[in-house]
Amino acid sequence: MSSLDALPRLPLVNAPTPLQPAVRLSTVLGTEIWFKRDDLTGVGLGGNxxxxxxxxxxxxxxxxxxxxxxxxxxxxxxxxxxxxxxxxxxxxxxxxxxxxxxxxxxxxxxxxxxxxxxxxxxxxxxxxxxxxxxxxxxxxxxxxxxxxxxxxxxATPLGSVGYLRASSELADQLYENGLKPESVWLATGSCGTQAGLVAGARLWDASYRVTGVSVSRPVTECVARVTELAHEAGRLVGLTGTGADDVAVLDGLVGSGYGRASTAGAEAARLVARTEGVFLDPVFGAKAMAVLVDRVRAGRQRGPVVFLVSGGAPTLFASPGTPLAPTPSHSAERQP
Ligand SMILES: Cc1ncc(COP(=O)(O)O)c(C=O)c1O
Missing domain, CATH: 3.40.50.1100 (Rossmann fold)
Known part of the structure; x- marks a missing residue:
């Protein structure tokens, strides 16, 4: 039994955010893709x-x-x-x-x-x-x-409870659409969002695997952070086993480093804008989509896939064609 509703919460999100079939993108990739539109959460310009x-x-x-x-x-x-x-x-x-x-x-x-x-x-x-x-x-x-x-x-256990709760919203939408995704994909930075989704998938006994694409930290560091945050967030709602023992994180740095647009990311963002009219941000969403497209094209990811569109629109206007962050030193480059 979960005590999710016992934690104090301010209802800020315009929930549920839409779960939409990405029809034209699915046709181009030959794999069924859906978008969970958390760019439309409704505060500021939205986002996870x-x-x-x-x-x-x-x-x-x-x-x-x-x-x-x-x-x-x-x-x-x-x-x-x-x-x-x-x-x-x-x-x-x-x-x-x-x-x-x-x-x-x-x-x-x-x-x-x-x-x-x-x-x-x-x-x-x-x-x-x-x-x-x-x-x-x-x-x-x-x-x-x-x-x-x-x-x-x-990225705290309490913050991760946000996506534990979102997993319940997603579970209802999957049920309504008769959808059983293979995987839910997202961009991972400080790891709190993925941790919440991992714990939530366990809480609602989801069929899907949560796949994070790390855009800033080394994969091993991300796996450790997601695992710990998922356990701690689960504990906050009375969940003993979070199932976070087999966390999937892929490398999404795609060449350019954190906070910088990448060629592969820009190409993926163009594909999504031109098929779906959805704008992926260059720092997170575009890089995660680049890895998803690559995996699908290589036959390494089957559908249906739900892709979390996690926001970040303001960075589209940050500094066109140039780095979105100050030049970091090597050691600092990989941490959000
Ligand atoms: C647009 C966007 N997507 C994804 C993420 C990754 O979320 P997390 O830091 O919880 O891993 C962030 C983090 O700031 C973000 O701003």
């Missing part, structure tokens, strides 16, 4: 992170917090959505970005529009954000504020 924020913002309000501190890179969908969601619920948003000040485009522009307090760490190391979040949280506390701190990507 809104599902995590339903639980995280509820937790912040329950703790009596008055502000939210998180961070990432200037083009982080997570940071922008955390800021606008915080605004909607009366929390003052503070964002810590790695690097030095850059022209506000894409998500950075939207976070500024929402009036977030934005600071740069001065270092291109993505991990500098973690120390920056800690320091700013301490500073706000010293000034009598009640900040709620969240890590890059919001």
């Amino acid at each position: 992170k809104v599902r995590a924020l339903e639980y995280l913002i509820a937790d912040a309000l329950r703790d009596g917090c008055d502000s939210l501190v998180t961070g990432a890179g200037p083009q982080s969908n997570w940071a922008m959505l955390a800021a606008v969601t915080a605004r909607r619920h009366g929390l003052a948003p503070h964002l810590v970005y790695y690097g030095t000040p850059v022209e506000p485009l894409g998500n950075h522009a939207l976070a500024e529009l929402a009036g977030a307090d934005i600071r740069f760490t001065g270092s291109t190391e993505r991990t500098s954000v973690d120390a920056g979040i800690e320091a700013l949280t301490r500073d706000l506390r010293a000034r009598g504020k009640r900040p709620y701190a969240l890590p890059r990507g919001g």
Whole structure:
């Protein structure tokens, strides 16, 4: 028995988001593909992170917090959505970005529009954000504020419960459509979304395998993070075995590194735009789709497949044809 409904949650998502057959794309690939449209979650310009924020913002309000501190890179969908969601619920948003000040485009522009307090760490190391979040949280506390701190990507067990819940929404839609997918595919960064889907698949006894395409971290690191977050998220809802012992993560870095558009990704995004009129973001969705197309064409992935369209539209307008993030050092490159 799950205690999913016992956890405090703010209903932010326009649920259910559509589950749509990608008819023309399926014809081109010769494999049945469906889209779960979480680019249409309905806060900001939509995206997967809104599902995590339903639980995280509820937790912040329950703790009596008055502000939210998180961070990432200037083009982080997570940071922008955390800021606008915080605004909607009366929390003052503070964002810590790695690097030095850059022209506000894409998500950075939207976070500024929402009036977030934005600071740069001065270092291109993505991990500098973690120390920056800690320091700013301490500073706000010293000034009598009640900040709620969240890590890059919001990848916490509580945040992962968002996709545990989404799995129930998906299960209903699969039933309504008489659909038994082989696999649910998604782009994986900080791993919270995949963890929720893995735990949810177990909770609702799904027939499908969850396949993540890592766009930032080495595959082994992702597998470990997804496994742990899935166990912990499952525990939060009273689930003992999460089935997260056989987590599938594929390498989606496709040459270019995190935060940068890739040739294969751009080609996959063009295919999807021209067949389905759906825009995949260059950092996450396009790279995951590139790996899916490759696998399908190589006869290594059968249908039906459900592909999570996870949002990220603002990065389409971030910086056309040029890197979407500051040039990272090698060690920092692979961490969202
Ligand atoms: C558009 C988009 N898709 C996918 C992901 C990956 O989600 P996660 O970080 O939970 O692995 C992110 C993360 O920021 C994202 O912004």
